[in-house]
Amino acid sequence: MALPTKVALVTASSAGLGAACVKALAPHYRVVINYHSRPEKAESVIQEATALKPTYDASTTTPRFTAIKADLAQRSEIQRLVAETVSQMGRLDVVVSNQGWTRVTDFFDLEDQVTEDDWDRCFNMNVKSHLWLLYAAKPHLVKSEGGGAFVTVASLAGVRPSGSSLPYSVTKAAQIHLAKGLALICGKDIRCNSISPGLMMTEWGQKFPEAKVKATAERAALKGLATPEDVADQVRCLVMSRSITGQNVVVDCGIAI
Numbered sequence: 001m002a003l004p005t006k007v008a009l010v011t012a013s014s015a016g017l018g019a020a021c022v023k024a025l026a027p028h029y030r031v032v033i034n035y036h037s038r039p040e041k042a043e044s045v046i047q048e049a050t051a052l053k054p055t056y057d058a059s060t061t062t063p064r065f066t067a068i069k070a071d072l073a074q075r076s077e078i079q080r081l082v083a084e085t086v087s088q089m090g091r092l093d094v095v096v097s098n099q100g101w102t103r104v105t106d107f108f109d110l111e112d113q114v115t116e117d118d119w120d121r122c123f124n125m126n127v128k129s130h131l132w133l134l135y136a137a138k139p140h141l142v143k144s145e146g147g148g149a150f151v152t153v154a155s156l157a158g159v160r161p162s163g164s165s166l167p168y169s170v171t172k173a174a175q176i177h178l179a180k181g182l183a184l185i186c187g188k189d190i191r192c193n194s195i196s197p198g199l200m201m202t203e204w205g206q207k208f209p210e211a212k213v214k215a216t217a218e219r220a221a222l223k224g225l226a227t228p229e230d231v232a233d234q235v236r237c238l239v240m241s242r243s244i245t246g247q248n249v250v251v252d253c254g255i256a257i
Helices: 016-025 041-052 075-089 116-141 166-189 210-219 230-242
Strands: 005-010 030-035 065-069 094-097 148-153 190-197 248-251
Touching: 005 016, 005 075, 016 030, 016 041, 016 094, 016 230, 030 041, 030 075, 041 065, 065 075, 075 116, 094 116, 094 210, 094 230, 116 148, 116 166, 148 166, 148 230, 166 190, 166 248, 190 230, 230 248
Parallel strands: 005 030, 005 094, 030 065, 094 148, 148 190, 190 248
Antiparallel strands: none
8 A cells, every 4th residue: 555645756866966856855755866876875865865854744654765776778777766666665756857968078079979879878868768767657656646747857958059068968958858748648647847957066067177167157147057956946846836747947047048
């Protein structure tokens, strides 16, 4: 029998934006943390999230958190992740699909944009993996009271040609379009949205040269960069609102105006 408190699965959530999403959702949901290779980071996220006071009766809805290892580049692993989530937590109501891949390149050097492996890996991780995750989770999400929620983390690079590479930018645009298509397909059963952060100073964002980071902040209307916590707050809004579907929310301090 399913436990009463709703469950959220946040993929790629042992660090960065994923970890921030776990903490943003922790007061309201029991949460599954997904990691690929760093169990100690996942455990650290659980410890930090456990310190956040729940808005529900946590004494009768254990476990509150769990961590599951899965390689989201493989469809079979995605299916296993969903199955283990439901097995361990009793239900699944919310999915924050946060995985992605890129290789940092010189965006304006065409020779740097024609590596076929980059295109294949970007399309697999930035588009297909999100579709496979929604498809695997759908039988469970549709059972959620008031409808399930699926939020896929895209990028400002999918809104305007920019970012770490052309394959990344193009596949992030496809990811945004995928979320809109899924919103039409799933209708009232599952609200499907995407969120597109600008550059954030996560482990990945720190790979960019300091000059590029400063120039990006200077171009923004707010003269800064969005934080993972800001973006996670918007993810929580999309998850909890029952009136939003098929939308892409840009969180970039005003770069794309």
